[in-house]
Amino acid sequence: MLEFRQVHKHYATPQGALPVLSGVTLRLAAGESLALMGESGCGKSTLLHLAAGLDVPDRGEVVIGAQPLSTLNDAGRSRLRRNTLGLVFQQFHLVPSLNVADNLRLQARLAGREDAAWSARLVQRLGLAGREYHYPEQLSGGQQQRLAIGRALAVRPALLLADEPTGNLDEASADAVLALLLALVAESGSSLLLVTHSARVAAPLDRCLTLHRGRLLAGRSL
Numbered sequence: 001m002l003e004f005r006q007v008h009k010h011y012a013t014p015q016g017a018l019p020v021l022s023g024v025t026l027r028l029a030a031g032e033s034l035a036l037m038g039e040s041g042c043g044k045s046t047l048l049h050l051a052a053g054l055d056v057p058d059r060g061e062v063v064i065g066a067q068p069l070s071t072l073n074d075a076g077r078s079r080l081r082r083n084t085l086g087l088v089f090q091q092f093h094l095v096p097s098l099n100v101a102d103n104l105r106l107q108a109r110l111a112g113r114e115d116a117a118w119s120a121r122l123v124q125r126l127g128l129a130g131r132e133y134h135y136p137e138q139l140s141g142g143q144q145q146r147l148a149i150g151r152a153l154a155v156r157p158a159l160l161l162a163d164e165p166t167g168n169l170d171e172a173s174a175d176a177v178l179a180l181l182l183a184l185v186a187e188s189g190s191s192l193l194l195v196t197h198s199a200r201v202a203a204p205l206d207r208c209l210t211l212h213r214g215r216l217l218a219g220r221s222l
């Protein structure tokens with residue numbers, strides 16, 4: 001579902017080139033879940049942005065499904081993101097002027113892929129039934145993140161990319177939100193790439209890799 005082939009990425013800084021990814025190779029199968037760990041600043045978000053086609057590698061190839069991203073222009077990458085990917089971040093990125101129901105529909109509408117039955121099921125599963133006409137500011141942090149997860153899964157994306165999705169929540173809310181995320185990912189048949197600092201968050205996923213000095217190592221520890 002997702003493949004990185006010898007991906008290299010650096011940033012230009014006033015102090016010179018900062019290498020971040022130095023030949024990253026990765027395969028994520030359909031329906032598989034993978035945790036990506038590593039110390040702060042090692043390049044986890046950079047890798048996730050490349051997977052989402054929000055940035056492009058210096059060298060190497062990122063492939064989603066059977067589509068090498070280098071063959072797409074900006075518009076093509078946006079289309080692929082809308083139709084194939086769900087994105088969840090630590091900041092919920094909900095639209096404050098839209099109510100729960102409209103936030104939930106947003107991505108599916110943009111993709112032209114609304115599924116009323118799945119949306120209704122999502123509202124129930126997210127524990128937001130009866131809250132459809134509330135606005136994000138009227139929800140707790142955990143409820144807002146559940147809504148952000150629901151919005152990302154409304155199109156049943158082939159691949160969900162999550163960057164510290166429980167990083168802003170207390171431990172009890174984080175556990176509940178993670179359990180819900182994993183259950184919904186399984187229900188929608190999506191693959192999952194999840195960035196986390198927390199071994200506790202990584203534990204229930206199928207596999208874990210650690211990014212260290214620009215390369216991926218198997219397992220949770222260095």
Ligand SMILES: Nc1ncnc2c1ncn2[C@@H]1O[C@H](COP(=O)(O)OP(=O)(O)OP(=O)(O)O)[C@@H](O)[C@H]1O
Nearest residue numbers: 011012013018020039040041042043044045046047
């Ligand atoms: N646009 C940029 N320009 C220059 N340097 C950048 C840029 N974006 C990120 N970096 C640097 O690249 C390195 C990797 O950043 P990245 O955000 O991918 O790390 P991370 O592992 O996600 O960190 P954290 O766990 O703290 O969120 C860091 O040293 C960061 O300072």
